[in-house]
Amino acid sequence: MLVAGFDSSTQSCKLVVRDAETGALVRSGRATHPEGTEVPPEAWWRALAAAVADAGGLDDVAAVSIAGQQHGLVALDAEGRVIRDALLWNDTRSAGAARDLIAEFGAAYLAARVGAVPVASFTSTKLRWLRDHEPESAARVAAVALPHDWLTWRLLGYGPADESPLGPDLVALTTDRSDASGTGYWSPRTGDWDRELLVAALGHEVVLPHVLQPNERAGETVEGVLPGVPRGVIVGAGAGDNAGAALGLDAREGDVVVSIGTSGTVFSIAAAPTADATGLVAGFADATGAFLPLSATLNAARVLDATAALLGVDHDAFGALVAEGAAVPHEGERGGGLVLVPYFDGERTPDLPEATGVLAGITRATLTRAGLARASVEGVLCNLAEALDAHRALGVTVRRVLLIGGAAVSPGVQAVVPHVFDVPVDVPAPGEYVADGAARQAVWTLTRVRPDWPVETVAHLDPADDHGLRERYRAEAARIAAR
Numbered sequence: 001m002l003v004a005g006f007d008s009s010t011q012s013c014k015l016v017v018r019d020a021e022t023g024a025l026v027r028s029g030r031a032t033h034p035e036g037t038e039v040p041p042e043a044w045w046r047a048l049a050a051a052v053a054d055a056g057g058l059d060d061v062a063a064v065s066i067a068g069q070q071h072g073l074v075a076l077d078a079e080g081r082v083i084r085d086a087l088l089w090n091d092t093r094s095a096g097a098a099r100d101l102i103a104e105f106g107a108a109y110l111a112a113r114v115g116a117v118p119v120a121s122f123t124s125t126k127l128r129w130l131r132d133h134e135p136e137s138a139a140r141v142a143a144v145a146l147p148h149d150w151l152t153w154r155l156l157g158y159g160p161a162d163e164s165p166l167g168p169d170l171v172a173l174t175t176d177r178s179d180a181s182g183t184g185y186w187s188p189r190t191g192d193w194d195r196e197l198l199v200a201a202l203g204h205e206v207v208l209p210h211v212l213q214p215n216e217r218a219g220e221t222v223e224g225v226l227p228g229v230p231r232g233v234i235v236g237a238g239a240g241d242n243a244g245a246a247l248g249l250d251a252r253e254g255d256v257v258v259s260i261g262t263s264g265t266v267f268s269i270a271a272a273p274t275a276d277a278t279g280l281v282a283g284f285a286d287a288t289g290a291f292l293p294l295s296a297t298l299n300a301a302r303v304l305d306a307t308a309a310l311l312g313v314d315h316d317a318f319g320a321l322v323a324e325g326a327a328v329p330h331e332g333e334r335g336g337g338l339v340l341v342p343y344f345d346g347e348r349t350p351d352l353p354e355a356t357g358v359l360a361g362i363t364r365a366t367l368t369r370a371g372l373a374r375a376s377v378e379g380v381l382c383n384l385a386e387a388l389d390a391h392r393a394l395g396v397t398v399r400r401v402l403l404i405g406g407a408a409v410s411p412g413v414q415a416v417v418p419h420v421f422d423v424p425v426d427v428p429a430p431g432e433y434v435a436d437g438a439a440r441q442a443v444w445t446l447t448r449v450r451p452d453w454p455v456e457t458v459a460h461l462d463p464a465d466d467h468g469l470r471e472r473y474r475a476e477a478a479r480i481a482a483r
């Protein structure tokens with residue numbers, strides 16, 4: 001018996017088809033998403049269809065789940081049509097709306113009520129932005145969904161009357177605990193939507209998706225929904241991508257997952273909900289019925305992409321340059337060496353949406369290609385290590401880090417990791433762990449038993465001396481925050 005899992009992520013849609021019993025990868029598919037921080041959801045649906053075609057169809061698959069990028073605002077009108085392009089998690093135009101909501105309710109109050117202090121990424125702030133900047137669109141909103149909710153709805157056959165077999169039944173929208181917890185108007189503590197905060201953000205009531213439990217069915221597919229998708233495939237609840245990755249890795253308490261993809265994320269499994277009034281750690285829910293304290297940064301793999309592009313090298317040559325730079329001792333370098341604070345796209349953790357990156361410690365000796373490559377990796381990792389410390393401050397147990405995401409395989413990243421993280425780091429075999437989590441959920445939904453598939457590790461990195469790097473990074477980051 002086969003199952004399938006999707007990861008509809010920021011940059012692409014990835015699909016894995018796995019054997020339900022052993023977890024063996026049978027085939028996979030992939031398609032790219034458009035660039036930009038506002039995207040027509042239709043592009044995700046086209047990419048999902050292309051990923052299905054790329055994988056040779058799902059005719060032999062018994063169950064499927066969709067995980068996806070969190071927070072994105074999909075606003076639907078009463079006819080089930082998307083009202084405007086979706087504003088994604090990395091769109092910072094709603095930074096002012098986040099400040100307004102915090103001013104109205106208070107950071108500590110919101111953290112206690114919905115587990116997190118809103119930042120520009122959260123759906124609630126995007127709704128407030130819509131109310132304030134596009135009031136005609138805001139007035140037409142009849143339902144609000146997240147990317148994975150909307151894709152699940154479409155896969156079940158719902159959508160505008162002329163585009164879907166089942167038509168625009170908004171009440172058929174579903175989501176899961178993990179993605180609901182990233183909206184800013186769902187409480188991980190009570191498990192309920194917070195409609196007062198929804199109305200405070202948008203200005204009026206709307207239909208919100210029904211929140212499914214981790215192994216609950218969203219429904220099953222019908223005829224004619226998508227080429228390569230037969231009728232009768234069981235559709236699981238889906239998940240936010242980070243909760244999907246935690247499930248895909250079978251992460252347990254004591255494990256902290258650090259992902260270096262489009263976003264940088266640090267998340268851990270917790271038995272009880274968290275509420276961090278500093279806003280550094282969002283108290284999300286996970287995809288197993290537990291909780292997922294999470295910090296997300298806007299600046300991760302793309303900082304390395306940008307630095308590699310500047311240096312005119314590909315990923316492999318960039319990794320070699322970083323490894324070369326990592327061998328250079330910091331001692332004796334006046335100022336201690338280059339420090340790159342990587343706020344290229346503004347930053348979310350810490351909450352500095354208007355910030356830009358800074359390169360400090362420049363001397364004639366330090367400003368080398370290898371030094372710059374190394375500093376870019378160090379900066380991205382130090383930013384994530386600061387977030388890890390914020391988890392510890394909340395009482396999260398940190399026994400080891402699991403390093404995943406597109407850039408985790410880089411030898412340059414792996415050369416720097418021991419000097420930044422003060423706990424052992426395991427690097428699971430390169431894979432699509434978000435899509436794998438969705439596939440595990442599909443099995444769980446189908447059989448009522450959470451699968452126990454193995455996870456292979458390809459590297460184990462023990463902590464090493466940081467040569468004062470974390471302290472120098474902290475000083476430079478503090479200078480930016482103080483501005």
Ligand SMILES: Nc1ncnc2c1ncn2[C@@H]1O[C@H](COP(=O)(O)OP(=O)(O)O)[C@@H](O)[C@H]1O
Nearest residue numbers: 009010011261262263301302315405406407410
């Ligand atoms: N060997 C590598 N070294 C550094 N970065 C890499 C490498 N391979 C992929 N990446 C980067 O990883 C990012 C994609 O990460 P991924 O986790 O797949 O994305 P997403 O966050 O969209 O799911 C891209 O920015 C890509 O350039």
Ligand SMILES: O=C(CO)[C@@H](O)[C@H](O)COP(=O)(O)O
Nearest residue numbers: 009010069070089262263296
């Ligand atoms: O905003 C968050 C988590 O809070 C991001 O993790 C998004 O969920 C996007 O993830 P990727 O597409 O980068 O994997």
